[in-house]
Amino acid sequence: MGGGICIIGSGFSAAALLLHLDDKGFDCRHVTIIGRGELGTGQAFGCVHDDFRLNVRAELMRVWPDRPLEFTHWAKTRLTDDPDAASDAGDFYRRRDFAVYMAEQLNHRPGTQSASRIESEAVALTADDRRWQVTLDDGRTVSADQVVLATGNPSPDWPFRGPVIDAPTLVRVPWRGDWVDRVGGDERVVVIGSGLTAMDTIHVLHRRNHRGNITLVAPDGLLPPVQTDWHSADALAWPEPMRASDFLGFMRRHIGDGDWQDAEWQRRFESLRVYICEAWQRLAPLDQARLMRRVGWLWSLARFRAGPQAHGSAQTLLASGQLTIRRDMVSGIATTGADGPHHVQLAGGGPIEADFVVNCSGAGRDPLVSGLVEQGLVAAHAGFRGRPALTPDLALCQPDGMPYRTLHALGPVTAHEAGDVVGAPGTATQAHELATRLAAGTPEEF
Template sequence: MLRITLPLPKDVTPAPTTSRVAIIGGGFTGASLARLLAVNGQYGPDDIVVFESRAGLGGGLAYGTRNPSLRLNVAAHRMRAVPGDPQAFVHWLSASGRLDLDPDAVGDGGIYARRADFAAFMAEQIQPFLDRGSVRHVRERAERICRRHGRWQIEGDRGASVQSDIVVIATGHPPPTPPDLLSDSLGGDARLISDPLPSGALQAIGPDDKVLVVGAGLTALDALGVLRAKGHCAEVTLLSRTGQLPQPQASGDFAPHGDFLIGVPNTALSLLERVRFALEEVTEAGLPWQSVFDALRHQGQAIWQALPLVEQRRVLRHLRRRFEAHRFRMSPQIAELVERERAAGRLRSRAGRIVAVRPGHAEIVVDIATKPHGIVVRHAARWIIAATGPDHGNVIGSQSCLADMEGSGLLRKDPHGLGIACDEDSRAVARDGYPVEDLFIAGPLARGAFGELTGVPEIAAQAERIVQQVLAMRFATTRTITIRSL
């Protein structure tokens, strides 16, 4: 096979050939791991390498956007990104002057900052370690990860080749896959936007074009916010199985309510009963229902791990949708937009599923079997946006490096199809069922083992635990530092 090594851009130093820890993915998860490892000071130059093709570390898919209309869904004081300094982001917002530049960030119940500002905050956290060379950013996508002579060999898509003692997979959210019927009927048709998240994805939509969004979660509302911010004023319809939109955040500050760890429920039904009971309690006490879902989130990992596999499956089958609609809530700014748009009759939501698609010249016509009676209605729109979210079930298939590792038996899907299988120490579980001691799974990819592992505070805590384990490891090899010649 012919391998072409492209010249490196001027601002990029060549990748080292060896490292102690190679982190694959430099979003919030990868950047947090690198920073925590570097803070410890145990490693020398080039010992920590992050493969990430984006220009900066810390933003990733979630926050790596310049679009000012995209905000965090969570108030800044709840984005506890830095272990040991939970209010670091709030303080940074004021000290950096970003808050003065963005007065709309202040909403009912806190500061809902721009996602780009959170990325800038994370970038600043890691910058001193990049400057010192204790963390090296290899601006490449890892394409192949394999075992060679007792170490890992990572190859990037632009020629980097790094040997490492430890690998941490932190590749985050896989790309979405639009529903089959849409891709079969509209494959190659530019009017189907299969991923609204990349910047510029909605650019071609004209101000008067009717839009059908498939999905009604936070990604769908992001798309609505981006459209309206760029002057789009035509009707937007959100289609989902239930027709329900995410719930709003509660105003004011309140503590999580409910202790699910005393006599932890060990069935889906007993968990549901405990949640109902806690909801009754907060209603009587005049507290927001959101306080119960915040408690579930904080205690989520222990609750999940106490459930046997079969009960975890029941939770996913029967409770997941309802839980997620209350857990992943919209910012007050988006809640206001939704209210305004509904009142103006420009935003509709519909429960049902698409049963036929006909791409016409001017518009795409879809037949929707509506809920609850299955009556089929016809809907026409100029554009269809698939906002069904990341395709976690296909996370391994979406990446050549992960598919290769699965092929070699080094990792496998978790039993629920939420990500990659790992044990309670975040070590990948190989095909034979044993953990691989020097291969870690970090961030949302590890949700199968931990349940609740999507939000910043939970990921930061997992990163801290992984770092403790990595620092305790002894290496069989001695490192020689050589720089690959160009």
């Protein structure tokens, strides 16, 4: 099977790349996409629950960098049944409605329909006589001239060693929202983690008029700030060259001492973000790793702000005392049976008894990509264990550091090297640029 370009992954990154390839006039009959589920949905937008909303306002969700307001206009005319989307900080639509938008984008471009889909998981990649061989979980192989890794956000793992039984009341992967109806109204819920998935979890529980106590456990005990109605974040030029300390100092000086809940704070932060990817890529790999270790968690909190709806729910439940925050780390879950109760063990204190546990500790490990690094097929990044080294034009590198001309990546799988590309707009820009290079034809060099 195969030839042409093989895209591994079937989420937003894969769909955006296909759209941009078609836009560049590339014949999509030469594209094969490997991955399960509806193309364009992925972990982020394949939600089945209405109360999981986009965490940025509509204007910031885009697939076409040169048509930034297209989704906003589409949503205004098509999503008229969603009055709860509106807020003082803009319109925050349902995540699953963004998937509908992506499906329409693909349907409106007949060229994209000619790409082949294989609903399997790619488990291995090898190079054979200047062609790539992709092995699927059902044993088949696909061969391709060029491969793009668009594997996105790996499913979360429990954030501790040790076994956890498989039970409907212990949710390891909460992103789809398919577990919500299993929570009993009076049940005691423990939420592990305090990022946007934790905020989504609290929001759906509040919307369902949940009555039981909710305990959120996180090492820093901080919830993300709320999105504001910031505007006019002019691009700020970053100095060069820079070490890790200069990078941090520049950010601190520009942002100042204001309150991070304020629109002015977010406006300043957003103006730093315009060219942050380029500045990040100029840092030495060890400086990138040092910064991630020291302030990565704080960056994530400031960068991934909660939508007003989820933030409002958390504030209401905190004020009533129904939601409490424990500054600690979960070290295990001891359980009496599938229906609980579960004893959520903490590193720094006694266990919490819970009827329902939701793991909101973030993305796990990508077995395909880390396998490529471990086998030595691609060079490892000098600062991030198990992550691949990448060139600024998104090529993965051979063990001697020379780029493969026929192996690329885009989306969250590149975030350690490419910088702030985890959200849809950053990934869409990558897709646009990568499609331009891929559409130019298969390079002479492998």
